[in-house]
Amino acid sequence: xxxxxxxxxxxxxxxxxxxxxxxxxxxxxxxxxxxxxxxxxxxxxxxxxxxxxxxxxxxxxxxxxxxxxxxxxxxxxxxxxxxxxxxxxxxxxxxxxxxxxxxxxxxxxxxx
Amino acid sequence: xxxxxxxxxxxxxxxxxxxxxxxxxxxxxxxxxxxxxxxxxxxxxxxxxxxxxxxxxxxxxxxxxxxxxxxxxxxxxxxxxxxxxxxxxxxxxxxxxxxxxxxxxxxxxxxxx
Numbered sequence: 708x709x710x711x712x713x714x715x716x717x718x719x720x721x722x723x724x725x726x727x728x729x730x731x732x733x734x735x736x737x738x739x740x741x742x743x744x745x746x747x748x749x750x751x752x753x754x755x756x757x758x759x760x761x762x763x764x765x766x767x768x769x770x771x772x773x774x775x776x777x778x779x780x781x782x783x784x785x786x787x788x789x790x791x792x793x794x795x796x797x798x799x800x801x802x803x804x805x806x807x808x809x810x811x812x813x814x815x816x817x818x819x
Numbered sequence: 820x821x822x823x824x825x826x827x828x829x830x831x832x833x834x835x836x837x838x839x840x841x842x843x844x845x846x847x848x849x850x851x852x853x854x855x856x857x858x859x860x861x862x863x864x865x866x867x868x869x870x871x872x873x874x875x876x877x878x879x880x881x882x883x884x885x886x887x888x889x890x891x892x893x894x895x896x897x898x899x900x901x902x903x904x905x906x907x908x909x910x911x912x913x914x915x916x917x918x919x920x921x922x923x924x925x926x927x928x929x930x931x932x
Contacts, residue, residue, distance in 0.1 A: 711861070749925050750823070750909055750924050750925045750926055751909070753921065796862070800918050804875065804918060805850070805867045805869075805874060805913075805917065805918050806852065806867060806918070807921070808864070809854075809861030809862045810861050811859065811860050811861050812860075812861055
């Protein structure tokens, strides 16, 4: 039973355009969500997070939107750069939990 | 400032053997979590150690065990290796038994043959 889903295994975007990565979750108890970026041969790197009390969080080119009623979050990258090419993981955590449930990842390719 | 350090980077073991993976947390962090990432999948939580005790555990069999030392470093042990244990094993450190500020290491690639 996959509690965190990323239904797009891959996404290609032109440099300078917007990248939108989507994530759906099934467990309504999740109250904290994160996005991680992973390059080959490196560990996941934290990008941005959002608490369930918010519906938007922004950090530079990265914005995460949370729709609790739809159990859906998305990561927007504007403008996309070739260095953004990586695998992006969505992750979620229940209250008082010290662990994250990760989605399977979306491979983003930003084309020059 | 060193981040999370994992050793070894790569390892090949035979089915049925035992393996120990090591992790040194980021300076200032006292909590270590271990994750297994199979090919094409996201990381899956194994367990978390804080104050030298296992605090939370994911859905992994008892063949997976761990330890945390007084200097906060940690070991992951896997007994009776199966082919399906082949994966990237990631260690993450954080502060004070927390889910915030996770920092991941680069992982240990374990291949079971």
